[in-house]
Amino acid sequence: MDAFQYAMPTKVYFGKDCVLEHREQLAAFGDKALILTGKSSAKKNGAQKDVTTALESGGVRYVVFDGVEENPSYETVLSARELGLKEACDFVIGIGGGSPMDAAKSVACLLADPDLDPEALFGTDPLDYVPIVEIPTTAGTGSEVTQYSILTLHKKQTKASVPQQIFADAAFLDAKYMLGLNNTVTVNTAVDALSHLIEGYLAVKANFFSDCLAEAGFRAFADCIAPLRAGDYSLETREKLLLSSTLAGMVIAQAGTSLPHLLGYGLTYFKGVPHGRANGILTPAYLRLFGDSPKIAKLLCLLGFADLDALAAFLKEVLAEPEVFTEAELKQYTAIAMENPAKLGTFPRPLSESDVYGLYAESLLHA
Numbered sequence: 595m596d597a598f599q600y601a602m603p604t605k606v607y608f609g610k611d612c613v614l615e616h617r618e619q620l621a622a623f624g625d626k627a628l629i630l631t632g633k634s635s636a637k638k639n640g641a642q643k644d645v646t647t648a649l650e651s652g653g654v655r656y657v658v659f660d661g662v663e664e665n666p667s668y669e670t671v672l673s674a675r676e677l678g679l680k681e682a683c684d685f686v687i688g689i690g691g692g693s694p695m696d697a698a699k700s701v702a703c704l705l706a707d708p709d710l711d712p713e714a715l716f717g718t719d720p721l722d723y724v725p726i727v728e729i730p731t732t733a734g735t736g737s738e739v740t741q742y743s744i745l746t747l748h749k750k751q752t753k754a755s756v757p758q759q760i761f762a763d764a765a766f767l768d769a770k771y772m773l774g775l776n777n778t779v780t781v782n783t784a785v786d787a788l789s790h791l792i793e794g795y796l797a798v799k800a801n802f803f804s805d806c807l808a809e810a811g812f813r814a815f816a817d818c819i820a821p822l823r824a825g826d827y828s829l830e831t832r833e834k835l836l837l838s839s840t841l842a843g844m845v846i847a848q849a850g851t852s853l854p855h856l857l858g859y860g861l862t863y864f865k866g867v868p869h870g871r872a873n874g875i876l877t878p879a880y881l882r883l884f885g886d887s888p889k890i891a892k893l894l895c896l897l898g899f900a901d902l903d904a905l906a907a908f909l910k911e912v913l914a915e916p917e918v919f920t921e922a923e924l925k926q927y928t929a930i931a932m933e934n935p936a937k938l939g940t941f942p943r944p945l946s947e948s949d950v951y952g953l954y955a956e957s958l959l960h961a
C-alpha cells in the first residue's frame with residue numbers, strides 16, 4: 595500500500611439544535627465575532643438567530659456582514675475585512691452555503707494581521723488566521739471541513755482557490771436550516787457533493803482513508819437518489835444529504851477536486867451556471883474519459899446504478915437540459931482551463947487541449 599497522511603482539524607458538531615446545545619463552545623472562540631452571511635437566507639432559516647442567541651448568552655459581541663454574493667469575489671472579502679478591522683473582531687463565523695463559508699476563511703486570514711497586504715492571500719507563504727466557525731445551510735460544498743476558500747477573481751476571469759490551507763476550528767451541522775431550501779438549490783448542491791465524492795475518489799491523491807470516507811458518502815447519497823428524483827425531502831433525507839456533503843468535503847480536503855470543477859468554473863464565470871450544476875453537467879463525459887475502471891464500477895454499485903448510463907440519466911433527469919454554448923465559447927474556456935496544470939494533473943494521465951475541449955463538447959454540444 596502507498597504511504598499517506600491524514601489530518602482533519604475541524605471539530606464537527608452534528609445534530610438538531612447543535613448550535614444552541616453547544617452555545618458555550620461557540621461563544622468561547624473570542625470576544626467579538628464577525629458573522630458573514632449571504633443576503634437573506636441565514637435570517638430566514640433561523641441559523642443567524644441561533645448563532646446570535648448563543649453568542650449573547652456567553653456575553654460575546656458581534657457584527658453582521660450580510661453582503662456575501664454567490665461565488666464571492668475578492669472585492670467582497672476586502673469589504674468584510676474592512677468591517678472586521680473597524681469593529682475589532684477577533685473571530686469569524688460563516689453562515690450559509692459555500693459562498694459565505696469560503697469568504698469567512700479568507701477574511702479570517704486578513705483579520706489576523708491588520709497590517710498585512712491583502713494580496714498576501716495569493717502568496718505561497720502560509721498566513722495565520724483568527725478562529726473560524728462554519729455553519730452550512732446548504733448540503734453541497736463541504737467547505738466547513740475543507741481548507742479551500744474559492745473566490746471569483748475578475749482579473750483572471752475565473753474562480754480559484756486561494757493558495758492557503760484554511761481549516762475552520764469548528765463546524766455546526768444542523769439539517770433543520772435546510773428544510774426550506776428550494777428544489778433547484780437542493781439539487782444543485784447535492785450534485786456538488788456527489789461530484790466531490792466522485793472526483794476525490796478518482797483523483798491521483800486519493801488514499802485509503804479518503805476512499806473509506808468517499809465510500810461512506812456514496813452509501814449515504816444512494817438513500818437520497820429517490821427523494822432527489824421526486825423533489826421531496828424529509829428531515830432524515832436532509833440529514834443524509836448533509837452527511838454526504840460533509841463526508842465529501844473530508845474527501846476533497848485530502849484528494850482535491852478534478853476536471854469537472856476546473857472546467858465548471860468557466861461555465862459559472864461566463865454564464866452564471868450554478869457551481870454544482872456545472873459539475874454535474876460535465877461529470878458523465880469526465881467519467882467516460884477513464885475507460886474501464888474498477889473504481890468507477892465500485893462507486894456505481896455503491897450508488898445503486900447499473901452502469902454509467904444510469905448515472906448519466908439520473909443527472910440529466912434532475913438537472914434538466916444544459917444551457918446553450920457555442921464552439922467559440924468552449925474554446926475560450928478550454929484555453930483558460932489549460933492554464934491550471936495542477937488541477938489537470940489530478941487526472942491519472944496527461945491531458946491535451948483537445949481532450950479538454952472534447953470533454954466540454956461531449957457535455958454541451960452533443961448532449
Ligand code: NAP
Nearest residue numbers: 632633634635664665691692693731732735737740742744
Ligand atoms: P451559495 O452560493 O452559498 O448559495 C446559493 C443560494 O442558496 C444563495 O441564493 C443563498 O441565499 C441560498 N441559500 C443558502 N442556504 C439556504 C437555505 N438554507 N435556505 C434557502 N436558501 C439558501 O451556494 P453553495 O452551492 O452552497 O456554494 C457555492 C460556492 O461554494 C461556490 O463559490 C463554490 O466555488 C464554493 N465551493 C467551495 C468548496 C470548498 O471546499 N471550500 C467546495 C465546493 C464549492 P443567500 O445569499 O441569501 O444566503
Ligand code: ZN
Nearest residue numbers: 735786855869
Ligand atoms: Zn464543488
